[in-house]
Amino acid sequence: MLVLPIILFVHRYIDDYGRSMDGEFRWTEVGRPLADGLFALVNLGAPAVAVAPLHQLLAVGVLALTAVVAARAYGLRSPLWSALATLPLLGQPYALENLSYGFDCLAMALALGLAVVAAVVLHRAVSRLGLLLSSAFLLASLCLYQPATSGFLPFALMLVVGEILGLAAPVPERPSFWHRLGRVIVTYGLALASYMTLMRLVLQERTSYATEQGRALPLDAALPAQLLRHALEFWQILFDDWSRWPISVPWLLMVLAYAVVVWIAVGRWPKARRGRLARLACTALVLGIVALIALMSPGALLGLEDPLARVPRLLLFLGPLLSALALQIVAGTTQLRWRLIPRTAVAALAWLLVVVAYAYGHATSAQAIYEQGRISRLIGGISRLQIQLPEATITAIRFEGGMPQSPVLHNSQNKFPLLDRLVPRLINDDWAWGRTQLQFHGLALERSQLEPGAFRDEPCVPSDTTACSSEYSLQVQDETVLVRMH
Numbered sequence: 001m002l003v004l005p006i007i008l009f010v011h012r013y014i015d016d017y018g019r020s021m022d023g024e025f026r027w028t029e030v031g032r033p034l035a036d037g038l039f040a041l042v043n044l045g046a047p048a049v050a051v052a053p054l055h056q057l058l059a060v061g062v063l064a065l066t067a068v069v070a071a072r073a074y075g076l077r078s079p080l081w082s083a084l085a086t087l088p089l090l091g092q093p094y095a096l097e098n099l100s101y102g103f104d105c106l107a108m109a110l111a112l113g114l115a116v117v118a119a120v121v122l123h124r125a126v127s128r129l130g131l132l133l134s135s136a137f138l139l140a141s142l143c144l145y146q147p148a149t150s151g152f153l154p155f156a157l158m159l160v161v162g163e164i165l166g167l168a169a170p171v172p173e174r175p176s177f178w179h180r181l182g183r184v185i186v187t188y189g190l191a192l193a194s195y196m197t198l199m200r201l202v203l204q205e206r207t208s209y210a211t212e213q214g215r216a217l218p219l220d221a222a223l224p225a226q227l228l229r230h231a232l233e234f235w236q237i238l239f240d241d242w243s244r245w246p247i248s249v250p251w252l253l254m255v256l257a258y259a260v261v262v263w264i265a266v267g268r269w270p271k272a273r274r275g276r277l278a279r280l281a282c283t284a285l286v287l288g289i290v291a292l293i294a295l296m297s298p299g300a301l302l303g304l305e306d307p308l309a310r311v312p313r314l315l316l317f318l319g320p321l322l323s324a325l326a327l328q329i330v331a332g333t334t335q336l337r338w339r340l341i342p343r344t345a346v347a348a349l350a351w352l353l354v355v356v357a358y359a360y361g362h363a364t365s366a367q368a369i370y371e372q373g374r375i376s377r378l379i380g381g382i383s384r385l386q387i388q389l390p391e392a393t394i395t396a397i398r399f400e401g402g403m404p405q406s407p408v409l410h411n412s413q414n415k416f417p418l419l420d421r422l423v424p425r426l427i428n429d430d431w432a433w434g435r436t437q438l439q440f441h442g443l444a445l446e447r448s449q450l451e452p453g454a455f456r457d458e459p460c461v462p463s464d465t466t467a468c469s470s471e472y473s474l475q476v477q478d479e480t481v482l483v484r485m486h
Contacts (some may be wrong), residue, residue: 002354003060006099007053007363011368014048014424018434020102023047027107031199035107036142052102059099059109063090066113070323073120074331075169081343084350085326087377089116089151091243092322093356096313097422099111100364104145108316111148113161114141116320118154123163123180124188126173129157129185138191143198147301149191150317157183158324161289165265167331215305230302231295237311237317241418250352254346258325260342261332290325298320312421324347342384359412364423366390368410371425374403374471378427379384379443380472381467382481388464397435398448401485402428412479427485448480 012020025048027035039048042058067086076082090099090109098108118137141149160180162168175183217226244253266282297317301307307314326346329368333339386394403425405413412421427434435447460468460475467474474486 003056003099005358007056009361009365010100012102014433015104017433017440018101018247019048020050021440023049032143032145034140035145038099038107040063048103048402050102053399055102055106056099059105062109067139069120070116070325073123074162074167075409076327076330081330083347085330086320086323087350087353089319091416092319094312095319096357097313097361105439107144108148111141111144111318112151115149116155117152119152119159122156122183123159124171126171126175131183134187137188137343138187142191142195147314148316149224150297150299150301151320152188153299154293154317154321155324157293160327162361166268167265167328202455216299216303218306227302230307233308234298250348253348254325257329257342259287261329265332294321303447312418354444359416360419360422361408367406367423370406371403375441377437378472379441381469381472382443385467385474385476385481389476393479394476396448396480397444398450398480399430399434399483403485450480
């Protein structure tokens, strides 16, 4: 249900335009060597060709298997509640962008699945072999899609909490809290160190994109404060997007339901039985630990100079975190007669995710149709200039300004502010995908080498080298057509 609107309405998403035309892989260049291999396998070798929604359908299968593994880690066997509780894995609103990539989504889904499986393996196999196997899964996740590996920390740490509360499926060995915590940190560190070593051996030269996105914070006295600031920035984005009434209700219900489950679970502790105050203190302690886990869930992303550069698709850690909360709510209410009351929070969040997915699909489709007409008229204006100028006078293009919102997108993002960032506008200042969009429609021009601000800031007057309309202004300078979107 959740992926259907993406299949129906989101036909090409950013990189899909370029890959569907040039057939290149190029994932190794940005530190994702296994993505090249995976795509060559499912696409029957080079060149890459557009086969969407095939990869989205395969991603659903991958995520369904991951969901089963995640649910079994908490001993759940109910198909309905297992599905509802694990829907956020890659169904949370910020992951819709990842699912929209016709070429990339399978690697993204598999990377997230491997991160969650790595957490479950570490929980179930309390041995050195389990630690090494978990690190190997995590390394594979990094080599498929680095941001998806952020799903490991929240799910692994929440399994530690689940073990303490007696909510996780029992395992033969029950090591101490500190032992389990140390295993999670060692596994994550080992995978990151192995990945960085591998990249140094495999990549002699990284692309500017990979270099810019992977620039780490300096190791100095200001590092802890920087990490905390980045963590708070992630959650500030979440608060800004979902603090409005009534879409904030499912989120609040989840927090309330989880607090109830923790209250019930800690009631079985010897220390909590000393009195209501002791039980309240234990509950507050557990909730504080969970809040700390939520804060550090982005993991290595917090160590980047600009971790929010590719928001929202970097917020993949939110899915495993929400799923862990939901799974513990379901597992913690299994024996209750009134279990449907706290479980309503899980169902409400799942319904919110479905509604947002459909709003996203329709808004994306409407924006694409809206832009299609404007792009057609823009291409018409450039073509008329080409006809009235000497041959090869126009060889490059530069954009200033971007496409406005369609009425449907404008209305949808009033309710869900996130949609303004999820729905792409391909012509947006001098973004490379604007040129690719025109190329997709048959207008092949190079990217301009002119400096920003080359556009003459004066009223547009039609002439042999200019064209004017209510939607755009065109000027030809040094074989470059400068496009100003109104």
